[in-house]
């Protein structure tokens with residue numbers, strides 16, 4: 001498997017040569033250095049390399065952040081390189097080039113391989129408390145909010161991707177200019193149902209040069225995580241909003257019939273419930289599941305009715321089985337939550353099932 005390492009650099013003159021040597025020791029691997037006109041003239045060292053123009057390439061640009069550098073690098077890679085795999089790696093010797101074959105090996109059975117510090121066998125050497133807390137917090141936010149629950153090291157900068165996986169990504173669409181690029185890309189490939197594996201690596205803090213991780217990167221990371229969360233859970237959020245609107249419809253129709261028209265309560269409840277099922281159905285159909293309108297609408301409507309009736313049954317079952325264990329005012333919302341989970345699952349997998 002031929003591979004191209006995309007290596008972003010900003011003032012890495014002290015280590016770039018050694019990193020290039022380490023990478024080029026692997027005969028099937030070449031390098032694209034994405035340098036943001038480093039004032040220390042990192043690019044000069046790259047241009048002087050004997051493989052420059054052969055297995056070493058250089059892309060120079062203005063400093064806009066780590067993510068922007070990677071975006072340019074990946075676009076170049078897809079258009080100008082024929083490699084079967086693309087890697088991300090730091091140029092400060094924190095990532096060991098000796099680990100590259102293990103990452104590439106993992107791509108035989110997955111679309112993405114993460115050089116992971118937080119799986120069994122992985123570790124970090126040389127970080128103080130400050131960096132440990134930042135990394136822990138970043139991963140927690142990424143996993144809890146940004147839709148990356150199954151990934152242990154979401155902020156890793158040492159990763160390999162199959163060419164196909166990268167080709168499926170529209171890099172101009174990815175939010176974030178800085179370090180948040182890592183979770184944005186991971187979130188995208190995950191939503192495209194690419195398979196991800198984590199390969200344990202040892203990360204050694206840099207001994208030369210300084211970290212470029214800044215406050216603006218940290219702030220942007222939070223904003224991007226929330227944005228990715230909304231994108232990832234958009235369908236569930238829409239479903240919950242529609243459900244809330246259904247409660248209002250239900251209540252309003254009941255009030256209209258029973259209070260103002262004198263329809264008996266039992267009939268008012270039945271009509272109000274059906275009205276809310278219908279309004280939920282049409283809102284979900286037009287909004288929440290608008291990309292899933294592949295089966296006949298009568299079928300969808302019927303299945304949604306069964307779903308809602310099942311939800312009602314679950315509310316009763318859950319409520320009466322919890323009633324003795326907790327206060328009724330606690331048991332009821334728990335029962336409603338169980339029914340909502342049921343409703344969403346059946347709507348997603350059955351009423352508006354994927355073709």
Ligand SMILES: Nc1nc2c(ncn2[C@@H]2O[C@H](COP(=O)(O)OP(=O)(O)O)[C@@H](O)[C@H]2O)c(=O)[nH]1
Pocket residue numbers: 007008009010011012034035036063064065066069089090091092094157206210211212213
């Ligand atoms: N081209 C480019 N590279 C960057 C930028 N910010 C960081 N890098 C590179 O990204 C890699 C990781 O950065 P580093 O400062 O070591 O981050 P840390 O390991 O999280 O402290 C290094 O190779 C940096 O030179 C940037 O704005 N532009």
Ligand SMILES: [Mg+2]
Pocket residue numbers: 090092094206211
């Ligand atoms: Mg570093």
